[in-house]
Amino acid sequence: MSTDAVGGVWTYASELRAELATAGVDVTLATLGPQPPLEPGGRWLDCRLEWQDDPWDDVRASGEWLREQARAVGADVVHLNGYAHAALDWNVPVVTVAHSCVLSWHEAVRGAPGGAAWARYRDAVATGLRGADAIVTPTAAMRSALRRHYDLTQRCRVIPNGVSAHPLALATRERLVLAAGRLWDEAKGLDTLDAAAQGLPWPVEVAGAAGGREARYVRLLGHLQRVALRARMGRAAIFAHPTRYEPFGLVVLEAALGGGALVLGDIDSLREQWDGAAVFVKPGDSAALHAALQGLVDDDPLRSKLARAARVRAQARDVGTTAGAYRELYERLCARRRVTA
Template sequence: MTADTVGGVWSYALELCRQLCSRGVRVELATMGAPLSPAQWREARALPGLTVHKSTWRLEWMDAPWDDVRAAGEWLLELEARLSPDVVHLNGYCHGAWPFRAPVLVVAHSCVLSWWEAVKHEPAPARYARYRDEVAKGLHAASVVVAPTRAMLDAVTRHYGALPSARVIPNARDAQAFAPAVKERFVLAAGRLWDEAKNLAALEAAAPQLPFPVYVAGDATSPGGSERATTRSTRPLGHLPPPVLADWMARASVYALPARYEPFGLSALEAALAGCALVLGDIPSLREVWGDAARFVPPDDPRALARTLRLLMNPSSEREALAARGRQRALTFTPGRMAEAYLELYAGLVRPERRVS
């Protein structure tokens, strides 16, 4: 299994690995994108049956990645030759077209073309032509493609063509890691603050209109340093280790994610488990996941965002009812359910009796 270390894919991968290992599946995890943080190492080392193979090859969505993508592909083929896995589970696209001997499962977590369309409201520019071609090759060569929402699967099909075999498997988080606590009067947001898709600008514009603080947790600078978020009205917390972020979620009354683009929204799931009322961007994927268990606002309407946040803070009964619906919905996205769905797919590809790489 591959995993990048710079976003939500890491949380998804470790949650799935935890479940697979507990069921006796040996997992070889190949990491890319950046060195593992001390917190990530602690998570990985806590899982018996998981072996980490580390690298720092640039990811396919990063600037000028292609030399690294080629080198990473050669490295992955070497790992497969040495480890002889039953299934190759790729949490990226391009390597799906490489000549692995085992069946290949590709997971569509996000993509540049759908990101650009949602965030910039226009097609991705011509400089992403090679990205488009390489991703399409990987998707169409894969034995099966998985997406966390129907909205994301539809986006992949729209941009790269119909897929011969595809399935939706929602992401999941362990509820025990996100227990609610006594709620305090503040709003929390978390994620890659530099990513325009997360829409920190809307929170920055809404915060001065609110009589309570808005805290934002996450990296303000992109991995390559080309993008940087500036916080003036919100209160930055920086990058927080998972247990510390879970504590902030446990105390937050409301979690705000006015996203322009979010194929699933793992942080919203974590916040809902922690008892936060959810205020989310009104986009198809988040509607699909949350239904009537969240409040939705147009991503480009900071006034509507501020108005909704104020309404939820007063009176508390409405906020508590929304938080209760959100937590009830979140509890349906269990890691065990996710793992069983993947094991069913693995079994359909080949007998899963040795290990997943």
């Protein structure tokens, strides 16, 4: 299974591997990218990823490296958390999981699809999708994005991401609004949250790298390890994620398990998962976000109701359910290969 350690893909891959192991499925993680795996001693190739600047020599080299890893462990299935490498000759079934893509990010954040500068990326993604034996997205919204941007015609299965049970969810919540994300990442809408925080009676905290950016009205916590972030989620009364782009939103799932009421960007993927269990706000509208947060601060019963609804929904998205769906997919692909061999 390929992965990277840049964002939420690492959490997804490492938890999925651990859960599959309990079902007797041996998964080897192969980490690509500039950041080493968060578990020391793992297989890692320092390289550019397919969405980074001028990556294609590295994509070619990392593809050969991945094929070497697959041969070395005698892989029965190759599970790629990326696109381009699915076009290679693997001699075993290939599953490609679409966690995000540049063109849908560009559309959501910049208001238009990526232009000519991303033509080679688009071709590589489309070719990889055509080469995969199975394509998985975490939401129907991401599946629609693949069809829209890459002319995807083959079947694409939706398997929602899952995470392990939250270790801490206090009954008595701190009067606090929490958010998590990279402050410099314009997709996350944390600039909107910073503006919306002005005049709120509760403090607003943001966990995540600032990248040299400063904030006026929110308190920056810096990067927190996952254990520390989950503990904070287990205490905060409200979790805000006013994002412009989020194909799934693993951080929202973690926060819902932590027991906070959710205030989310009103985008298709989050509506798909949390409609009826969160307050939604148009991305980029700081006045509307301020009003939504103030409304939950002032309304204890509504805040508690939404928090309970989100937690119940999140508990159905456990990593065991996700792992079971992937195991069934792997077994079906292997059985098909035996029949056609």
